[in-house]
Every structure is written in C-alpha cells, then in structure tokens.
Amino acid sequence: MNTIATTPIDGQKPGTSGLRKKTPVFMGPHYLENFVQATFDAIGGVAGKTLVLGGDGRYFGAEAAQVILKMAAANGAARVIVGQGAWLSTPAASNLIRQREADGGLILSASHNPGGPNEDFGVKYNMANGGPAPEAVTAAIHARTLEITEYAKLQAPDVNLTAIGESHLGPMVVEVVDPVMAYADLMETLFDFKALRGLFHEGFTMRMDSMCAITGPYAVEILENRLGAPEGTVTHEQPLPDFGGMHPDPNPTWAHELMSEMMAEDGPDFGAASDGDGDRNMILGRQVYVSPSDSLAVLAANAHLVPGYKDGLKGVARSMPTSAAVDRVAAAMGLDCYETPTGWKFFGNLMDAGRVSLCGEESFGTGSDHVREKDGLWAVLMWLNIIAARGQGVAEIMADHFARFGRNYYSRHDYEALPVAMADAMLGDLRDRLADLPGQAVEGLRIETADEFSYTDPVDGSVSAQQGFRILFEGGSRVVLRLSGTGTEGATLRVYLERFAPGPDGLDLDPQQALAPIIAATEALVGIRARSGRKGPDVIT
Template sequence: MTLKVYTKATKPFEGQKPGTSGLRKAVKVFQQENYTENFVQCILSAMGGALSGCTLVVGGDGRYFGKEAVDIIIKICAANGVRKVMVGQNSILSTPCVSCVIRKYNTAGGIVLTASHNPGGPNADFGIKFNISNGGPAPDAVTNKIYEISKNIVEYRICPEVHCDISVIGKQEFLVDSRPFTVEVIDSVVDYVEYMKEIFDFRAIKDLLHGAAGQPLKVLINAMHGGHHPDPNLTYAADLVKAMQEGDYGFGAAFDGDGDRNMILGHKAFFVTPSDSVAVIADNTDYIPYFKKNGVKGLARSMPTGCAIDRVAEKKGVEVFEVPTGWKYFGNLMDAGRLSICGEESFGTGSDHIREKDGIWAVLAWLSILAGRNMSVEQVLHSHWETYGRNFFTRYDYENCESDPCNKMMSVLDAMSGDASMVGKQLSHGEKTYTIAKIDNFEYQDPIDGAVAKKQGVRILMSDGSRVVFRLSGTGSSGATVRMYIESYESDSSTYTKDAQEVLKPLVEIALQLSKLSEYTGRQQPTVIT
C-alpha cells in the first residue's frame, strides 16, 4: 500500500535563523504548532536538487522533545523525496557520531537534534542543526538560504502515515507516493567506536589504565546531562572538580550533552585550559597512530582561543590558521587538505577525522599521550610550558543579559577600532602597564572559497602580545551572552605555576574599565569564569 503525502498550509515564524550551531530555542517554542515542521521543511528545501533520492542521518543528544522531533523529521523526509533516513536507536547519536556516520556512508548530510551545552528539559532548550555532506555544520551560505526560505514559507509536505519504531535496530520499508522510503535504525555507537580503534592504539591505552608499566591510572568521567547545565567547565562540572580534588583519580574529563565539547583535569583537579589542550595534542602527534600515518597538514584555532598552538605550528613548520568562532570554518581547510588539528577555547577540540569537534576523541588523544610519555597530566603541561612558554588565558561569561545594552557596548568597542588615537595608549592597573598596539573587529576571508566573515569580535592587541577580546555568543537561546577573553604570554619559568586569575587580574580590570562592561550588562560578576 502506498502512503499519501499531504501539503499543509503554514505561516512563517519570526527568528528561525540558524546560529553558529543551528537553531536553538526553548522547547516550548519548538512545540508550537508547525514550528518544527516549518524549520525542517526549510532545511530540506534549501538542499535543492540534492534532496531527491538522498540519504540523511538523524539523531541527537537524547534531550527532551528529541523523539517527537525525529518522528516529525522522518514524516517530512518521506514526503519530500528522501530515499532513506538513518536514525540513531532511540533518537540518540552524539554530534561526533553523526559526522562520522555521514562521512562513512557518504550521505547527503544529517539533522542533529541538540542544544549542546544549553540546559535541556521541558522548561529549557532544544536545537536543530543541519550538517552537510562533508559531515560538518552547514556553512553560512546554506544557513542563510534556510533562513530566507523560513521568512516566506507557506506550506510543508508531510506523510503522517509513516510510523517507525526507533527503539529497534533494523530497516523499516515504506512506499510513499509510489516511491520506496527506508528508515534504518542504527546502533548509536558502533560506527564511531570502530573508527576510534583505527585512530588510536587501544592496547596502549588499556595498558595505561591497568598499570602495565607502573601504577594503574584511575579515570573519572562526567558525561553531563541536559537536566542541568551540561557545559564542561569548572563551574558547571563542579561535582567532577570536587571529586578530582580529593586525589583518588589521576585523570578526569567532562563532556557536554552531545559529546563534542570536553574538559581535561589532572590529579587533584589540575585544570588544562582548552587552549593548552589543543596545543599539547598538536605537539604530541607521534603517540597517535592516525597522525603517524597521515601526517600533520596544518593547525588552527578560533580567534578568541589562546595562541599556544601558534607556537607549536611555528616549531613544526606547518601552517596555522585563525578563524571565527564556529566549527564550520575549520571544515573548508580540512576538505582542502590544509588542516589536521584544531580547537576552540569553548572546550572544543578535534581533527580532520570528522568535521565536528569531538570530546571523546580529545580524551582518547590525551590518554594516548599519557601512555606514550609515561607522564601525568601536570607533568605533560609543565614540559610543554618549559618548551614554549605559557599563554595564560581566561574567559568571563555574562549569560542571559539584556540584548540592547550589550549591542550598544559592542558598538562602542567597535568604534574604538577606527579611533587612531587609541593606538599607543597606555593602560595601567597596579604595577602593570599595557600599551595598545591595535584594535580591530576581527574579519576572516576563507582562503579556500574566498567567503568573508565580518565583525567576529573586537580585539584589543597589546604591544607585548597580550590580548583582550569581546564578542557576543551565538549559541544561547534567549538574551545575550557576553564573552570577554583575556590572554597574556609569559616566558619566565618562575611564573608557570602561578594561578592564571592572579596573573591576568590587572588585564582583566583594565578590560572591564575600558569596556564599561558592568555598566552595560548590569552585572558585577560573570556567570562563569574559565
């Protein structure tokens, strides 16, 4: 029996503009009649000629409303000529796994149901993100097209008679408008695990954990979940930090809800900044079989991320790229064969094995390094600093602020970039004085396709290499999140063991005074310090 396709009338919803990581809104917004249907139809319509007869991957982080959204997506895919949907069992696929599956099976792309590090639950957030055929987040040209379609949508196509049991692995076949349509429910982890076994030496990691060459390494992992704020940082993973401080474990890690972000801790909660983490991995690729086989083509970081990886690139004689925040900017470089390892200060680390950041990969990379060097996390970091010096780094987050004052603050900061009198100006706090070398609003031209991304964050660059960066985050579901990034480089080994907040305090105070951040946001303290 062939199932019938229906065309449903609808009206546009305001604000269906995908951000750096898709469309994130409150669950109750997505539950509005036609809201999710509209956005899914816009994604499919934006695919154009690539849609008919294609295969798409669907899955997410298991948060509230995920199964309902999968059901809607399957029904709309069936009605729009998609040949096959590969969906994670019970709707669950981590973001790295979605990218892995897209690439392994050469699908046309995937729809990822996650709000990543945003809280989940009926009174919190949900998200839908489209990944393209390379496995990475859709680039600006695609997300802009989705948004333009969303502003004028008048109907969507759906096949309500397609009913799938996504709890059972296997294929379910349908005939929709006389066309074959398949839903294949796949294991949520098998493809990814098989790939990790190709990338890493699992035997070496197992020997490390079991103490083949000495004491066993006790590991504590916090997978974090959507019922709380699943952001792997010192504030929201405080229970992990507390447990690590007791000293029973030599290695700790936290992931966000969809597994793409990570935080690394050593014995007694020794904290590894994401900026240092990616630099250490880039400097120790000899311990990872994937890179011994494929080599290291280039390194990259997002603009706000500390510059530690730049120093590794210089020593290794490879290209280093500074890109806007958003993993999609790394994808073009990877596809062109110019980038192997990259990271963001927002606890994202990854490589060209997929086209997403990958928290599980990062943990396996660290365990490989510990096994290969027979060192603790802290020893590896101190060795790195002795070689390269230390880029002290911190980030202040001011979450859910009123948007208008924050936008005004950014406009005032942006205006400073055009004020020639700011260059050479000295700013002091206590005994520390900094001289402004340059102020700009970061702009990036993609070296592969020439696309330009403007106004990506105001940078205040000091003559000694220190930096202050201000930007508004695009991953929140409401209000504005102001992020302030502070970085200072030190080559004096006597400073390496100092607390980062102590070292950076003068520059933090200068940045707060210069931006009048407290005045604009109404906040005397940040929500999170990392």
C-alpha cells in the first residue's frame, strides 16, 4: 500500500449527478485519485464496507475502475462488486447496491454527454439506498477536495474484469458479476412478460435505439432474448468507448435516425431510445413523439394495468421544470403530488419514506421505487405493458389521455456553451426584477406570479434554495429558467415553456406553434437571443 502526497485541485465540485469534466482532465495527475479519496473520506471511510462499481463503458472507464479498485483496497474495503468489463448501467448499479445490501457505489459515467478521448467523463457516488448522494454528502466531498493532502492506493497488477467470479486485491474481495442478469430478473418481477411475448408474437413492431451505449446488452437480453422481439429490434446495441461518435442523449435532435424511421408512414408501431448510462428514455409511436412530461403523466394514469403497480401508486413526484401534466392525473386519482428541484436525489427521500411510487423529470427521466435512479428500459417496458393491456397504440393512448386530462403543451429550449459570466448576468438581472413582474403584460400575456424556486424536503426538512426561476402567466402558462448542472463546458441555459389547453378544442397543435406567445414573452423578459447573439436554441425537445 502506498500513501501518496497530493495537493487540492480546483473545480472538483460535484453537480446534480456527480463530478463531470473533460476526459483529459480526469486523466491528469492525481485528479481521479483526489476525488475518489475525498469521496471515501467524506462518507466516513470505506474500511470493512462493500461497494458496487461500474459504468457506461465510455473511454477511460476501464482504467478508472482499476484505479478505484486499488484505492478501495488500500482504504480497507472488504468487497467491491463490479460489473464484468467495468460495465453497469446506472439503474442496474442502483439495483445491485440495494439487492446486495452494499454500503454504496461508484458509477463511472457522464450520462447523456458524449464520450471519447476529448469528450466527457464522470464519477458519481451513490448511497446505500441506491440513490445519488444528497447535497449534504456532495458538499462534504467538495469540502474534502479543498483540503486533501494524500491518498492511499495499492501497488498491484490490474484485476481481470473480463471473467465472472471472485479474486483478491490485497485482503479485499473483487467480485465480478454479469452486469445484465440481476437487472433483467428484476424487470420480470414488475411486468407481464407473458403478455409482452404475446404482443411480439402477434406481429407488433418496435425499434429500440441504444445509441452505442450501455443499454444495448440489457435491451437485447430483455426485448429479443426474453420477450421474443425479432433480432435487430435493438439497434446500435454494442456499447463503444466513444458511443460510435454519437451524442448519446435520447431526444429528437440527437436520436435523429430513430426519429426519421418512426415518423415515416410505414414506421414501426413503437420506438424508444436510451442514453449513455441507461437512465433516460425517449418514447415514440408511429408518427407520434411523446414528450417526457406527457410520458410521466400517461404512466401515472395507467400504472394500475402493470403487475408491479396493480395495487395503485403511493404518490407521484416531478421536478419543478417538468410540466404539470402529472399533477392533473394525481388530482383526478386522489394521489399526493410533490414538486422537487431538478436532480434524482430529491426523489430518494420521498421513495424511502413510502410517499411516492412514480417520479420523473422533463429531461427524459422516469422511474419508480424499484430502484433509486431513473430507469430508461423500465420506462420502455412500462409503455409496452400498457400498450398490451389497453390494446391500443401510442397515438390512441395519447388522444384518450388528452381528452380526459387536457394537454400541457411543453418544450425545452437549450442554449449550450454560453459564456458563464453572460448566463449569470442574464439570470442575475432577472432575479433583480422578479418582485416587479407580477401584474405586468408581456406580448399579450399577463404575469400572475414570479419567483425563484426554493424546496423544503418534507421528510428531513432540508432546504434547497435558488433552484430555478418561475414566471407564471394567467391561464396556467409558464416559463422556467435554470442553469444545467450536467455540462462540462461553459454554461447551459435551459428554458422550459408550458401552456395548458383544457380541451376539447386545441389539443392537436404543433407544440412550438402553441408555445409561440410564451417564447416571445420570454425573449422580451430575458433577452437571451439579443444578449447572446444566438439565432435560437441549440437543442429543442
């Protein structure tokens, strides 16, 4: 065992999903080691503990896993359960932590961000409940990075992570497990696999784009091997270190190949995509795109049709920027509905306390209390089970849903890689004017309320302030603005636009057309295009 002297490195502050930086930064001297040791120190050490380790297969993941294993051994960990090849999807890692009653886990991923020698890498610590570390823990990790003076690392050959089984690294046991099977087995306990096999047997067609990311092996095992979908149903199924040059973010902009296939008149009945680490999803029908907010609402309204949720939901939760579509379902069904800041860790307390079964966020993340992470393939299987139970396609299900609950037209506009000072100044100016906005008329819309969202956790009483700006217009329309915590370059400004149509008329407009007044009012209020010089957003979802 070596104790290696080091000095603090600036910028090691975890965001909403761990620490993310460019891969060459993580590969720099002491960078990964400093952050890992700070994490171990912040959680009270790992002596005698069991950890789970794995990631999405992106560039530098295998090398990082070897570093972490040697550091865990030097810090006295008893056992590390690692996915074969250092692979584990984020929801599969959460499941393993819970199933094996581990003390926590490290996930090597930058989620939906591109991967490769010059792209993004990330490390995230998950707690014993399987969920992301809460703010108190990430703050402690950051504080430790500012004062670290040494780290411990075993000097030893690399562990063979290609063979399933146990070996030793010093006194620590390294247990290499199949990364897919435990997760796939869990899915069989939640869904009616017999009905889903019947769906494919009857000629139901589907395309699942795994975007050369980690869900490929999971999707092939579940959809093709266990459910009998035709070979080739899963495309881009081989995880690659650079995701085949793709941007592994399942939205209409980056999953354009799938979008083109699904929007054709002869497209498959159902389409889906997942992201780099398997926790996000995009849902499509033939010539139908389902927004993430609407998907969450549909799942809430139909969860009772799925075996794992047949007794009903305990409650639902959504992130603040997510549309209020699920709120309307919750009100109609008599369910509690919680509004939290962005970040899956805020759902963990609610699920652990038994307050919610289903939760989601607008950035293509939905999940339930089966794990403590959002779960892309789980969402796909929920949709398939609902389709099988209702005997309807996506378009029919959406039309029925809007007729019953009304429609929350919704879109997110992303302005990426803005100069940080510019983005901060724009939102700072808005903060200074918030109190004066109510009552003002902008582009024909009257502002009802305006605030900066602050959340008090109903379980532990913790407060999370400055979680985004909300401007609510009369009639239920609104705009939300916040800076993303998942980028690695500059600032990403996310603008969330929403307009409610109660029906029966006005339920089939193009979303951007329906939202045009809100878009114009936002520009008048904030001046994003005028101040940035951009012609428009980089990504529209």
